Structures are given as C-alpha cells and as structure tokens.
Amino acid sequence: MSKLSRRNFNIMLGAAGAATAASTAIGSFAYAQGKGKVVVIGGGAGGGTVAHLVKKGAPGLDVTLVEANAQYTTCFFSNLYLGGFRSFDSITHSYDGLKKLGVKVVTDYATGVDSARKTVTLRGGTTLSYDKLVLAPGIDFKWAGIEGYDDEAAKMMPHAYKAGVQTQILKKQLEAMKAGGTVIMAPPTNPFRCPPGPYERASMIAAYLKANKPGSKLIIFDPKPKFSKQALFQEGWQAHYQDIIEWVPPDLTGGGVKKVDAKAMTVTTGDGETVKADVANIIPAQRAGKIVHVAGCSDGDWCPINPEDFSSTKVKDIYVLGDASIAKKMPKSGFSANSQAKVVANSVLAALAGKKKFPARYRNTCWSLISENNGIKVGAAYKAGADKVDVSSKFISKTGETEEMRKQTFEESLDWYTAMTNEMFAKG
Amino acid sequence: MLKILAFVIATSTAFQTSFAANDSEVRDYGEYLAGECSACHRDGANETIPPIVGYEVLAFIELMETYRNGERQNQAMVSVAKSLDKEQIKALAVYFASVKPKEN
Ligand SMILES: Cc1cc2nc3c(=O)[nH]c(=O)nc-3n(C[C@H](O)[C@H](O)[C@H](O)COP(=O)(O)OP(=O)(O)OC[C@H]3O[C@@H](n4cnc5c(N)ncnc54)[C@H](O)[C@@H]3O)c2cc1C
Numbered sequence: 001m002s003k004l005s006r007r008n009f010n011i012m013l014g015a016a017g018a019a020t021a022a023s024t025a026i027g028s029f030a031y032a033q034g035k036g037k038v039v040v041i042g043g044g045a046g047g048g049t050v051a052h053l054v055k056k057g058a059p060g061l062d063v064t065l066v067e068a069n070a071q072y073t074t075c076f077f078s079n080l081y082l083g084g085f086r087s088f089d090s091i092t093h094s095y096d097g098l099k100k101l102g103v104k105v106v107t108d109y110a111t112g113v114d115s116a117r118k119t120v121t122l123r124g125g126t127t128l129s130y131d132k133l134v135l136a137p138g139i140d141f142k143w144a145g146i147e148g149y150d151d152e153a154a155k156m157m158p159h160a161y162k163a164g165v166q167t168q169i170l171k172k173q174l175e176a177m178k179a180g181g182t183v184i185m186a187p188p189t190n191p192f193r194c195p196p197g198p199y200e201r202a203s204m205i206a207a208y209l210k211a212n213k214p215g216s217k218l219i220i221f222d223p224k225p226k227f228s229k230q231a232l233f234q235e236g237w238q239a240h241y242q243d244i245i246e247w248v249p250p251d252l253t254g255g256g257v258k259k260v261d262a263k264a265m266t267v268t269t270g271d272g273e274t275v276k277a278d279v280a281n282i283i284p285a286q287r288a289g290k291i292v293h294v295a296g297c298s299d300g301d302w303c304p305i306n307p308e309d310f311s312s313t314k315v316k317d318i319y320v321l322g323d324a325s326i327a328k329k330m331p332k333s334g335f336s337a338n339s340q341a342k343v344v345a346n347s348v349l350a351a352l353a354g355k356k357k358f359p360a361r362y363r364n365t366c367w368s369l370i371s372e373n374n375g376i377k378v379g380a381a382y383k384a385g386a387d388k389v390d391v392s393s394k395f396i397s398k399t400g401e402t403e404e405m406r407k408q409t410f411e412e413s414l415d416w417y418t419a420m421t422n423e424m425f426a427k428g
Numbered sequence: 429m430l431k432i433l434a435f436v437i438a439t440s441t442a443f444q445t446s447f448a449a450n451d452s453e454v455r456d457y458g459e460y461l462a463g464e465c466s467a468c469h470r471d472g473a474n475e476t477i478p479p480i481v482g483y484e485v486l487a488f489i490e491l492m493e494t495y496r497n498g499e500r501q502n503q504a505m506v507s508v509a510k511s512l513d514k515e516q517i518k519a520l521a522v523y524f525a526s527v528k529p530k531e532n
Contacts, residue, residue, distance in 0.1 A: 342463035381511040415477035
C-alpha cells in the first residue's frame with residue numbers, strides 16, 4: 001500500500017470510527033477493508049445466509065463456503081413436492097449467486113477442525129485456515145434408535161428428512177404404489193428439525209393419495225403423544241383425509257416403531273405388532289452433523305451456544321448455528337437458521353471488519369400446507385436470555401379460519417420461500 | 429389518525445434523545461434490523477408480501493403503526509411490528525427510505 005492511501009485512510013478512520021478501531025487487534029487498514037478469513041461449513045439455511053451476508057457486508061474478507069453437494073435441495077417445500085404442489089426443480093438451488101458475489105464455494109466434505117491451529121481439513125486433501133469458523137452442518141441421523149434401520153435400509157424405506165435423492169425415492173414409491181395400499185410413517189422422537197414437518201408431510205402424502213390412489217391409507221405410528229400445530233392438523237385431517245390418515249399415539253403401540261425389515265417391508269412397534277407396508281417413511285432420531293462433534297463443540301447430541309451471537313460456549317472463534325445448535329426456545333427450522341445467521345454475520349463483521357455489533361433479535365415462522373390453498377402458520381419473536389434464547393411473543397393460526405384466510409397464509413409462504421432462498425443463495 | 433400522529437411525535441422525541449449521533453448510525457441500525465424483514469420481504473415481490481423499500485419515513489412509520497393498533501391484523505406482521513420499539517421502527521424507516529426500489 002502506498003503512503004498516500006494509508007494517510008487518506010487514517011483520516012477517514014479518524015472521523016468515522018476511531019473509538020472502535022482502538023479496541024480491535026487488527027491493524028487500521030485491515031480493519032476498514034475487512035481483512036481475515038472466514039470459513040463456513042455447510043451451505044444450507046444457516047451457512048448460505050452467513051456466507052452471503054458476511055461477504056456482502058465486507059467484500060475485503062476472504063469467505064470460503066465448504067459444502068458437500070454441488071446443489072442444495074430445500075427440505076422446506078419438499079413436502080409440497082410430495083403432494084404434487086411443487087416441482088423438484090423449483091426446490092433445488094445452485095451456488096452460482098454466492099460465487100458471483102465472491103464467496104469461494106468449495107464442493108467438498110469437511111472432515112477435521114484443528115481449533116488450536118485454526119484450520120479445517122477437507123476430504124479432498126485441502127487445508128483451510130480461518131480467523132472465524134462458522135459451523136452449520138444441519139443434522140445427522142441416530143440410526144441405532146430403530147433396529148434394522150440404517151443408511152442401506154433408507155434406500156427402501158426412505159426418511160426423506162434430508163432433501164434430495166431421498167425425497168425423490170419417496171415420491172417414486174408413492175407413484176408406483178397400487179391404489180388401496182398402505183403407507184406407514186414413523187415420525188422421530190424430540191428434538192428434531194422442523195417440528196411440524198412430519199405432519200405437513202402426512203397431509204401432503206394424503207393429498208396425493210386422495211387424488212391418485214383411491215382407497216389407500218396412511219398410518220402414523222408416533223413415538224410422541226402430541227405434536228406441533230396438532231389441533232390445526234387434526235382439524236384439517238378430519239375435514240379432508242378422514243378415511244386416509246390414522247394417527248396412532250405411542251400408548252397404543254408401546255412407543256411407536258422400534259424395528260423394521262426393509263426387505264420384507266415390515267415395521268414392528270414397541271408392543272410387538274408387525275405391519276406390512278407398501279411404502280414406509282421412517283424418520284430416525286437426530287443429532288448435530290458430525291463436524292461439530294469433531295470440532296469439540298458439542299455437549300451430547302447438540303452444541304451449546306451463547307444466546308447473544310451463537311458463538312460456541314466450548315471452542316473459541318467458532319460459531320454454531322441452525323439445526324446443530326441448542327437454540328432453545330427456537331425450533332430447528334430453516335427460518336430460525338436464517339434468522340440466527342443475521343446475528344452471526346453481524347458478530348463476524350464486528351470482529352473482523354469493525355462494524356457495530358447490535359443486540360441479537362431472532363424470529364421464526366413455520367408455515368405448513370394441509371390441503372390445496374389451505375395454509376397454517378406458527379411463529380415467535382425471540383431475544384437472547386442469560387443462558388438460552390427466550391420467547392418474547394408468539395402466534396399461531398386458529399382453527400375454523402376462513403378459506404380466504406388460509407389461502408392468504410399459503411400465498412405468504414410462497415413469497416417467504418422465494419425471499420429466503422434468494423437470501424441463502426444470493427439470488428435475485 | 430390522532431393515534432398515529434401521537435406515535436410519530438413520540439417516536440421523533442425518543443429518536444432525538446437517544447441518538448445523539450448522525451443519521452448514518454441510525455441507518456446502520458435500521459439496516460441491521462432490516463435483516464429480520466428480508467426473510468419474507470424482497471424487492472420485486474408484489475403478491476402477498478409486498479416490497480417495503482422506498483417509502484417516505486413517515487408513511488413507513490404509519491404503515492407499521494397499522495399493525496400495532498389493530499387496524500391490520502396479519503399475525504406475522506403484527507408480531508413483527510409489536511416486537512419493535514419506536515426507535516427501532518424509526519431506524520427501519522430511515523433505512524428503507526434510503527433504499528431505491530428495483531426497476532422491473
Ligand atoms: C420435510 C421437511 C420440511 C421442512 N419444512 C420447513 C419449513 O417449511 N420451514 C422451515 O423454516 N424449515 C423447514 N424445515 C427445516 C429446515 O430444512 C432445517 O431446519 C434447515 O435446513 C436447517 O438449516 P441448517 O443450515 O442448520 O442445515 P441445512 O440446511 O441442512 O444445511 C446443512 C448443509 O451442510 C452440509 N454439510 C454437512 N456437513 C458437512 C461437512 N462436514 N462438510 C461439508 N458440508 C457439510 C450439508 O450437505 C447441507 O447442505 C423442514 C425440514 C424437513 C426435513
């Protein structure tokens with residue numbers, strides 16, 4: 001850098017932000033340009049948004065996004081694809097927008113984190129160094145919970161709880177099923193991503209069956225005695241799918257599905273009853289994606305975080321957000337992850353680019369579609385409490401709402417989907 | 429209308445007392461707060477969730493007030509509007525007023 005530009009720079013800094021500059025360890029030039037390396041692992045709802053906002057906020061920062069897949073299929077609206085209300089293409093996104101913005105998108109799988117050296121290693125052999133590391137790997141499955149269910153069995157009895165090929169398998173199986181067939185669904189135990197997800201899925205599968213496979217049934221063996229938006233879903237099922245959906249609470253089955261035989265296409269419940277399925281959607285219990293455990297950020301299945309900025313309580317210079325974090329009272333949702341990402345981005349920009357750090361605000365809204373144009377929603381505003389994220393206020397759709405209201409709610413969700421995926425992938 | 433006026437006045441007093449600094453700081457705060465809006469609102473969407481850029485400051489504040497006083501009842505927006513204090517709404521108004529709508 002020439003003398004002249006440094007001098008100009010110092011003058012500018014003197015006027016705009018000397019006080020904050022004094023408190024940062026980085027040199028003054030670096031400070032205004034934004035200098036440093038940010039590595040984000042996981043290009044989903046949380047990680048995509050962080051990469052976008054950090055790069056946009058300080059183009060001088062070196063931002064690398066490590067994502068295992070070249071394209072991302074959203075879990076959100078994947079149920080609508082199953083119901084026939086959305087195409088697969090419309091829920092699949094590329095990373096071109098982020099690349100265009102200047103984010104280095106690396107299609108590889110992160111296998112190691114050395115938090116002392118501040119490096120990340122990738123399966124392909126690359127080592128990346130970081131000043132700040134952001135982990136947003138989503139979930140992994142705890143296969144041990146259901147005897148006989150594993151990665152292989154999931155090819156025959158899809159979970160479809162990571163969207164993509166799994167969702168397509170489930171869709172094809174539904175299409176191939178004979179009329180009058182039986183679909184069995186096993187929702188997961190708590191906590192899991194998207195609390196209303198399995199029940200929106202039940203609604204969408206039922207919508208498909210009603211229109212295409214007369215006489216078919218959908219039996220839900222739930223390990224939980226109650227579920228998200230239950231009154232609203234059950235009202236909708238009663239009205240639209242009375243002869244199709246049968247929800248069976250755990251006290252009637254000895255705790256839901258405990259065992260499967262993927263070859264025989266049977267599921268066995270806790271009280272020993274074995275049932276044959278034509279299609280079986282088995283959703284196992286979940287834990288944070290593997291990399292957070294490797295990085296030493298987890299405490300049991302999930303990662304404790306500081307509620308004011310989602311930095312790890314366990315490892316310095318690492319943030320964990322989205323499904324992998326313990327964000328109580330926020331549910332694990334794409335909306336939540338996107339909301340947390342804004343606070344993480346602000347914190348990273350404050351640390352590396354001298355931006356002002358503002359108090360955290362969080363929000364969630366989860367829409368679900370019950371039948372055509374029949375949308376419902378639940379949501380809340382949150383703030384950082386002392387040791388957890390606290391609810392400030394909440395709302396939920398009401399039973400007995402007009403068709404017009406439900407249609408408006410559904411249409412809202414369409415706009416939200418576009419806005420959020422634009423933000424995740426720096427599109428539009 | 430009276431209510432809105434009172435609100436606007438209250439807002440500007442609060443604004444003066446707590447933001448000694450210049451407008452750009454207010455705008456920066458508004459930009460941060462607007463992160464919450466962009467999950468649903470985008471520039472160019474004009475169906476169910478309208479774009480919210482380019483409003484005059486006072487018009488924006490009045491619109492937000494309709495979600496606080498019960499005139500408009502969309503649950504998601506009522507929740508958003510009620511979770512913001514007057515300074516925050518003002519900061520958002522300043523920020524959104526500074527953003528030009530996209531030409532379509
Ligand atoms: C059926 C269903 C419906 C849903 N509907 C909604 C909805 O309507 N609204 C809503 O808000 N949410 C919904 N969700 C929840 C939402 O999908 C998740 O909560 C959200 O995706 C979480 O974001 P994340 O960033 O934590 O993880 P993800 O979005 O899952 O992103 C994680 C990414 O990290 C990558 N990754 C993981 N480990 C590594 C590694 N080691 N190296 C490189 N890459 C890695 C993965 O490939 C993945 O792309 C739904 C979920 C399901 C299953």
